[in-house]
Amino acid sequence: MKDALHDIYRNQSLIYKTFLFLCATALVIYLFPKAGKFKYEFQKGKAWQYENLYAPFDFAIQKTEKEIADEQEEVRANFIPYYAYDTSVVSGVTDRYEAEYANYFKRRGPKKAGQDFLEMLYADGVVADTETLPDTRFVNVVKGNEVTPVAKDKLVQIGKIRQLLSDFLAQQRLSDYEDDFYDLFTAIVKPNIIANKELSEKALEDELNNIYTTKGTIDRGKRIILNGEVVEGEKYEILTSLKKEYESHLWKGTNYYWIVFGYTILVALAFVMLLLFLRKYRPHILQDNTKVTFIFVNIIAMVFITTIAVKYDGAYVYVVPLCILPIILKAFFDARLGLFVHVLTVLLLGFIVPNSFEYVFLQVIAGIVTILTVSELYRRANLFVSVGQITLVYMITYFAFTVIHEGNLQNIIWLNFGLFILNGLATLFAQPLIYIYEKLFGLVSDVSLLELSDTNSRLLKELSDKAPGTFHHSLQVANLAEAAANEVGANAMLVRVGALYHDIGKMNNATYFTENQTTSVNPHDEINPAESAQIIIRHVLDGIELARKNNLPDRVIDFIRTHHGTSTVYYFYKKQLENDENTPVEDYKYPGPIPFSKETAIVMMSDAVEAASKSLKNPNYGIINDFVEKIVNKQIEEGQFLNANITFKEIESVKKVLKQKLTNIYHLRVEYPE
Structure with a gap:
């Protein structure tokens, strides 16, 4: 027992590193999204480099985000809103007419004509002048439990009552009573058509949810694309749909354990490469458990932040300031170690980000620029200049990829350039982060x-x-x-x-x-x-x-x-x-x-x-x-x-x-x- 404890004490550093290695591997795998990885890599506008591809199963063709957005916009434009018809207002106005009639007509007047006019006003409903009516031709009027489409121009606005009254009395040859009737109706007529926003919002939401996200199906065995064909148009949409369907169904049943096993091998291999690099070229760092822990913590932190960005919106991966990693490692250790760890981290992130080839190429280039430009961080201007150069490289590389894929400048998402600027601003956080790490890990920059x-x-x-x-x-x-x-x-x-x-x-x-x-x-x-x-x-x-x-x-x-x-x-x-x-x-x-x-x-x-x-x-x-x-x-x-x-x-x-x-x-x- 004593010898066993002595062996444990003598090898405590090795035991700790093994434990750190296992924990880091398990944590990275846990952070990975629960989806399989499509075995083919393809890019819009480039040739299909694999064998002829046939549909492995039946699947639906997914609409593009633009197509869905256009349909949603069309639904909103054609949506007929709902308005409530208040019968109690009509009853109240009728009662007031009976009560107030004698006050406006001292001599016997055409009472029946006024009743007919009120009935005409409230046949479809009266709306206030301040009520906003839609651009659609019809509106849905809810009367009790019934919903009736009513032409918008049949609804009477309070401001148009005078004109309607004048035309009505002229037809009845009672124009002499116009002023008396107008004064009476001005006093008693109230709007009884009111917008039902809650019902309209619910109905609009239901219509939007009912939009189909697919546009046809591909049967199993059908040829999708030939070797050497250019991936564009409908073929690109079909391949994208197959990839989504493949990844959503792969991580199920017994496949789950095989996928986890595969991820474990790849992630563990990446961390083994890191430890071997430290053993061969930086043995003094490998001997220091604090420094090894520091490196692993930074890798896991970047995987964690990127995973959150991917789950929220894939476009936001470009906001994650991944270049902070080589900056910090260069500040505490050296440029070679900083670049090596950065490349390993980017390779790990290639499993979870969309357009992994573009992402890996972009981040590796940015990491190299970071290592070449960031120096003498104690000079305040240096970091700002370097971050500006890194941001510019991001923009140029993204622009080049977009031109390759689209063949023109019309489909460039200019918002992504704003994301790169945010990335640069976030990279400036390296300075306070270095100070925090110094206090937490006892390192010196x-x-x-x-x-x-x-x-x-x-x-x-x-x-x-x-x-x-x-x-x-x-x-x-x-x-x-x-x-x-x-x-x-x-x-x-x-x-x-x-x-x-x-x-x-x-x-x-x-x-x-x-x-x-x-x-x-x-x-x-x-x-x-x-x-x-x-x-x-x-x-x-x-x-x-x-x-x-x-x-x-x-x-x-x-x-x-x-x-x-x-x-x-x-x-x-x-x-x-x-x-x-x-x-x-x-x-x-x-x-x-x-x-x-x-x-x-x-x-x-x-x-x-x-x-x-x-x-x-x-x-x-x-x-x-x-x-x-x-x-x-x-x-x-x-x-x-x-x-x-x-x-x-x-x-x-x-x-x-x-x-x-x-x-x-x-x-x-x-x-x-x-």
Whole structure:
């Protein structure tokens, strides 16, 4: 049992990565839409590249979205709305006529004529002048439980009563009573036809729902298209219908498990390729569980967002800012890893997006442009310029595909260009997202490194006040290391920041370090060599404590831990040997670890060379050359660079830069022959 637990503890990193791999694969498959994948890829306007295709089963030809939209528009244009006929209004008006008649006619008048006129008015109904009537010729009038189509011009509007009354009384030869009747009807006549919006909306919705989405059927075995035929017109519509029918029916019954099995193989294969890439080219990233988790989280996040966009509306996949992925990975790691992960993610998304070939081509091109253009994110204008270039590439590529498919510019969906602009605006979110990731995963980007490199920051200001000599030494090391990093292709910004902070632990005992001693008094003269060595060694641990207290990133703390590796405080060790020849050398060694990256190795070389260069007297080219060779070769002999991914060729390049810089520092001139 104890051995089993020991094996689990020893292999915990491998177990975690396996668990992460399985979870990521399962989650991506879960996010995939539950539909099969049509086995043929085709594009409008291009030749059918497969064998002759025959209908595998009976299926209906689906109408295009434009055809359905046109039919819906036609239904709306011809729809006859519903109006309610209120009989209670008619009864009320009739009663008021009986009651008010005597008030308007003092002498005996033609009462029966007025009754006939009211009956004529309300035969089909009276509407208010403010009532909006449709453009259709008829309206549906609901009277009780009956619906009767009524010609629109038979409905009487209140404003037309005077004209109707005049014509009616003229026919009855009662024009002398027109004014009295008009005053009476003005007082009592009320509209009884009112629009029934609820019933109209329901009826319109029913009519729209009854529109057929198909236009004929294709029988099983019927030839659909021949090899080499151009996919266009009716053939394109039939192929599109077959694809929809195929995908909607495939994910059923026992097929479900086979499709899941197939997706599992493909998704797992993509993630295996990622892990193999990390193992071969980025082993230091693969060893860091946090960084591996970070990469997987970003891939899953992009699959999740794209899946939501596809489910809502396929066109909105172009709003998803997929280029954020290479931007972020390049900011935290490097361009090659960023592009590789971006391409793998795009390949995964090809399973779920419409027009997968176009999408993959478009996103891969955009990813390449992103990697080539986005640099130095700490410069605010760079991201805006790069995003503008990415958006332009999106538009140009989409335009080219549309021209190929349509053969003209008439059917270009200009709205998609607006979607690409939204995509560009969303890509600008990379800056705050980088900051969020730094806090969540403890990673460091060039933006944070630029902030840390400010010598006016609180910690470096404190170093310059308490240990001015150490501060000056750190600046010199930073300049040397940055130049060397540029020469061998290392992260120059990270190297500079690491060099600036590598000796901050000396602040606690500044006077015990020669660069900070301004008088001839040396405090080491008053203590024994063992104590002196421990004070010198202690500055590494003090630096780590100070860095953590001030929330410096782990990548910067690595430089503090490794800049002396496991080297020996040789001066005090030799001094102690004079007192005790049996003194163990282990007591005078730094605790390590030794450098484990190209960047930390460069800082170690630069630190040792810069510190020792202060002892040079009357330096010349030969002295500087031998001096640098001696120091760096000793570090190699001690095995200080065994864990660092730095080659002998790169070490020689670092030496060359250090020699050139020291030559410039000491202002050596060329010795001319006599």
